[in-house]
Amino acid sequence: MQQLSSFLAHSAFSLMALCVLLLLPRYICQLNYRKNRSIILFSVSMLCGCGYLISESFGPLTNMSVLWWLEYISGNALPGVFWLTSISIFSEKHELEYWQYALASSTLLIPLTSTLAQLILGFDLKELPAFWGLVTYGALIIELVLIVYALVVAMKTWQSDLVQDRRYIRGSVVVFAAMYILLVIVSEQLFNLDWIWLDTVKHLLLLILIITVDLVLFSLKDGVLFEGPKRFSPPLKINKTQSPELQRIIHCMLSEKFYQNEGVTISLLSRHLSIHEYKLRQLINGELEFRNFNDFLNFYRIKEVTENLSKPEDSHIPVLTLALDSGFRSLSSFNKAFKNTHGITPTEFRNRI
Known part of the structure; x- marks a missing residue:
């Protein structure tokens, strides 16, 4: 023994x-x-x-x-x-x-x-x-x-x-x-x-x-496990070169603003789009290059808040209200996501504008 x-x-x-x-x-x-x-x-x-x-x-x-x-x-x-x-x-x-x-x-x-x-x-x-x-x-x-x-x-x-x-x-x-x-x-x-x-x-x-x-x-593709976060710019409009499924995903985010719904999961999005969850994961990861579903949602949430912070007519609306309306659950999670994207806090961004 x-x-x-x-x-x-x-x-x-x-x-x-x-x-x-x-x-x-x-x-x-x-x-x-x-x-x-x-x-x-x-x-x-x-x-x-x-x-x-x-x-x-x-x-x-x-x-x-x-x-x-x-x-x-x-x-x-x-x-x-x-x-x-x-x-x-x-x-x-x-x-x-x-x-x-x-x-x-x-x-x-x-x-x-x-x-x-x-x-x-x-x-x-x-x-x-x-x-x-x-x-x-x-x-x-x-x-x-x-x-x-x-x-x-x-x-x-x-x-x-x-x-x-x-x-x-x-x-x-x-x-x-x-x-x-x-x-x-x-x-x-x-x-x-x-x-x-x-x-x-x-x-x-x-x-x-x-x-x-x-x-x-050592059987994984290089970068699957150890690759760090990427900086990328997903498509913000629909064009004919995209697959029908990808067009539906982008339309759901930009027009329907599905990311605003509370408790959004990839399973809910899969049922909403009538796309199999496995296929949906492949599209968001492979075509849009997101490695995490929450990062995918936060991209569109931050985009919406950034646009609203830039509008003079919305300057009276508190940052917390804008964050919650976009789908974030708390101000702290929003502040972290916003700073990771822009390098400054939402308040600093609004003051600069």
Whole structure:
């Protein structure tokens, strides 16, 4: 059983290292962090996975040795890095914020601070049960919350994602990866299980996961998973060169202003246009180049509000009213979408006009 577990750990380690070696050249050739952020975070998550398997792959480690520290740091950083990777790839927000990096780093910093404090102070912090429990279970709770949150983000935007291959990843790789990390956290940190077959099962599941990741990742079209947001100008009028289905979509947005309806989903639009949902996704993604259905709706909403903000006769209408009338649910979501489009707030835009 031990030999099988070691073989599975070695195989998973090798495949994760290979994945990093195949991905990083994309970043090295284009030294642009924002454009390649998802690639970097995904690669870091794979490196953390390698670090987590050091002792399983290379035998028992000497306490406080270099390899011991690498495994310690990698294992504790993995939940936070996985969360950042999921947010970067699947969230509708195009930019990660500083508080997200800070929260993700807490899965490493909390236990690392505790360990360093023990080394510096020279006594076991377990002698202070209250402090030890706060640090141990506090870090554990944060890890569990981040993993569950990653699952929620991946599934929440499932319906609005227009990239079919990326939808498959949401439903398979991300969910499976999150469930695996949850299994490790619960079995190792929460219940301290020491079953003889547990390591073999964990390593087998990890190997299956990594093989699936490699097969899916490198069979996708370039840019499907890691490509950042694009700047584009969808057609704002109907012409004869467009397919009949595309003409109906544009007419529905520009003339019927379907985006103003509350709770608009791609399923509702599909039924309204009598176009199969799968075909509708292909048209909006392939022809109009939108990767997310909410971005598609917000394009026309922002267009309408921009036009109304530019009209002197509408200068007395509050910005919130214009935002809600166009289909936005809140002022905060509208302000973010507007600033992403124009680079300034709606109020600043109106004042300039």
